[in-house]
Amino acid sequence: SPALGSSDGNLTQLEYLALNSSLNVADAHARQSLTLGQASIIEELPGLFTKAAEQPVDSLEEEAIREYFQLLGQYSYPVADGRVLSCYSSSVAMEILARSLATRTDAVALIHPTFDNIPDILRGVGLRLVPVAEEKIGVEDLGAEVLGQVGCIFVTTPNNPTGRVLTEERLRALAEECAKYDTVLALDTSFRGFDTRAQYDHYEVLEASGCRWVVIEDTGKLWPTLDLKIGWLVRSANVGLPIAEIYSDILLGVSPLILVLVQRFAEDAANGGLEELHRFLDEGRRGLRSTLAGLPDVRFPDVDARGSVERIDLGPRLAMDVWHAISEHNVYALPCRKFHWANPSEGDHSLRVALARNPAALDAAGQALRTVLETL
Ligand SMILES: N=C(N)NC[C@@H](O)CC(=O)C(=O)O
Secondary structure, three states, X not given: OOOOOOOOOOHHXXXXXXXXXXXXXXXXXXXXXXXXXXXXXXXXXXXXXXXXXXXXXXXXXXXXXXXXXXXXXXOOOOOOOOOEEEEOOHHHHHHHHHHHHHOOOOEEEEEEOOOXXXXXXXXXXXXXXEEEEHHHHHHOOOHHHHHOOOOEEEEEOOOOOOOOOOOHHHHHHHHHHXXXXXXXXXXXXXXXXXXHHHOOOHHHHHHHHOOOEEEEEEOOOOOOOXXXXXXXXXXXXXXXXXXXXXXXXXXXXXXXXXXXXXXXXHHHHHHHHXXXXXXXXXXXXXXXXXXXXXXXXXXXXXXXXXXXXXXXXXXXXXXXXXXXXXXXXXXXXXXXXXXXXXXXXXXXXXXXXXXXXXXXHHHHHHHHHHHHHHHO
């Protein structure tokens, strides 16, 4: 059973506790209402089911991949030789990558902080982790002392929970370093849909560098599809990892109905839906910051973050004290301790709030949080 707010539970166990609350602002899954455009797609489900049942799956997959990748600016993804694998979720893709890496190396450099299921999955297959601060990755070459010691460097961009984005220039420099040291460059781009700064053509940069690379794309955080989603596991031709073999240990393929659903939601997003989503989340972020304005020692450290989450610096207050107090109001957010997987105490005074929620729920959660912060 999920750890009841214990400090040794992982973030997802804390998210389980929130699942039945109407004021769940813990997980970064999309829980806002469908837009009119999205609702009309759901109305078409019987017809989509027929299409999914009758159309060959390789063409459904090509359509879904093309619509989603091009929506987010990723025109140079590998179309041929099956180098884009559809998985049930990005975490399933992550597990396949981890197992593949463990056959070739014993150590991985990993961005710090980041969502704790990534280090947990990597450690779960026996890999030793070397933390690399996101600030360092974002500004300077890592050199042999990092890249020469590991078989892979793993970067979440935009990062979670900070929203920090790896710029095109830094991606190019990092990819060139990885080519030099023959180190696999792996990216988790689950939050790229929220931030146009993360929508330059990463595959063009990666392919041009000649490095060995893997990218995990995640449709699951963008749209309220009740966790019907795909994690795409993409790799370079020269990656030199048994990814396709291990994929075949885990699954044959995803449901063609989910492929059709993703293709249609991506099409709607391309027709104005993505900009609408950005405006929606920006309003949520501004509303939360306004609700909490003026509280002593409360700050928002990620000033230009655009993802579907907002990190709050609580000053001297302990996040676990705030977590327990707001749970009395049926509000659940995420204490940031476990994002700081190599140095947990760094996260003891910050809290993450999910923004992909209906405005009334987010506002009620913000009001309850303010009430608690005024007393702690
Ligand atoms: N496999 C796991 N643990 N899934 C939870 C993950 O989707 C939540 C997440 O990424 C976030 O709340 O930021």
